[in-house]
Every structure is written in structure tokens, then in C-alpha cells.
Amino acid sequence: MSMQRSNEPPLWLLFSAGGTLAALIAPALILYTGWVVPLAERRGVELLDYESLHALLQSGVGAAAIVVLITLLLLHSAHRGYHLLHDLGIDAGPRARRGCYAAAAAGGIAATLAVVVL
């Protein structure tokens, strides 16, 4: 009798990787892109402008880093979002579960396409 393999471990692994990445750099990154960059621009200091970001993302490391960051954060959020529904007592079902992960994966694919086009 063959036993069906669970797809939970890799999903939890990705979730955990996203959580780790978020814990290490997300607060600093959010404050930087959301507050420091626009406030600096008001004072005439250009940070993360089109040319420098374009150059940064054309390097393999920069492109890989942004794709990994976006994909892992989206997967982390999708996984937690689905489990949050369960913890609130809402039985969302397998279709919603697949939808959560599919949406996150679609975001990751979109990010990959974007850096390939650059």
C-alpha cells in the first residue's frame, strides 16, 4: 500500500526561510524604501534612482536577491494567511490553500520575468 507523500515540509521550509529573511532585514528595508528614500529626495538627495537600480539589478547577484526576497516574503505571507484563517476558526478548504500558494508563486514568477526583461 503506497502512502501519499505530504507536501507540507517544503512549504513550511519556504515559510520559515521567508520568516527568517523578514526578521533579519525587513524592518530596516521598509524604513529605508518607505521613509528614508522619499525624505532624502525632498532634500535633493537621490537614492535608489532608476539608473543605479537598473545597474544593480542587471548584476546577477542583485537580480537573484530581489527575486528571492519578493518570492519568499510572498510565500511566507500566503502560508501564514491561510493558517490564520484556520486559527480564526474559518475552514477555507484545499482550494483556498492552493490559491494562496499559487498567488505567491505567480508573484515570484512575475518578479523573475521582470529581472529577465531588464
Added chain:
Amino acid sequence: MSGPTTRPTTRSGTRPTGKATAGPATTSAKRSTQVSTTVSTTKPIKGEPYEPSPRRIGEWLGDRDYQRYLVREATSLLLGLYALWLLVGLLALAIGPAAFELWRAAHHSPWSYLAHLLAFAAALYHAVTWIRLLPLTMPPLFGGRLDDVGWRRLAWILSGVSSVALLLYLTWA
């Protein structure tokens, strides 16, 4: 101090541990007894898929620890929205300078400052709780290398160093 709580991750995870780190055997024994009281109704049978026990709607209303846990879970939604916003910026960058300037200009709206402040608060809460819980969530593979305080200290240092390195890189790259 630990009380009759059913969630070992919240209380024992946040306490600065003097005694708990005395020996790995005592902590793991303590943990396993706590866990066994919580999951005794859903006895995991080897080979069967894990099915979390269903929760009632509103079950969280009277449970402080559970509310904190839900807040921690909910922070991930703001992190996800921030990732989506980064994705929009990346797509704008791929489309061209005009689209990217539109995305950049959107950051000057007061709503953007507010949204980023909320996302920052969520990320900070996620980071602080993540570090506090680290001794419990650490894979057993790395178990005995450091005590609880040591793991947390290492995580704080790692978080600080990687954040500063990232910001310096983004500013001068």
C-alpha cells in the same frame, strides 16, 4: 509563572532564562510534558497526515496568549503587502523610467508614509518575536551549541549586521 498555559511557545519563549538553560534534558522534558497535554486529543499516528484540530470562530476572544499569537501571524499579511509593493516597483522598473518615476512619486503621499509605518511596525514585531522564540524554533540539529540567551544574542547581532550591510549597500551601490 508558566501556569496552565497550553502554548509553550509564548510564555517560556519570552522569559529570560536563568534556570531553563541549566540543562537541555530538563528543558526538553518540560517542553514535552507541556506539548503532550495540548495534543493529547489529536494523537498523531505514524504515517497519517497531520490534521490540526479545528478551532471555533471567536475562540481567540477570551485568550490573551492566543490573541498575541494571532497578531504575530497577522504581521505576515503586511509583510506580504510590502512584498507586493516591491513587486510593483520592480515591474515598473522593467517597463521603463517613466513608469518607475510614477512608482517613486507615489512614496511622497502621506498614505504611503502611513502604510510604510504600519508595515515597519509589523515587521519589527515579527522580528522581535522571531528572535525571542528562536530557542524554541531552532532545528534540533543546532540544539546544544548555545543556550537560549546566546541564540537570541546571536540573532540580534546577525539582524543588526545584515540590516546595516544592506542599507550601506543600497546607498552606495
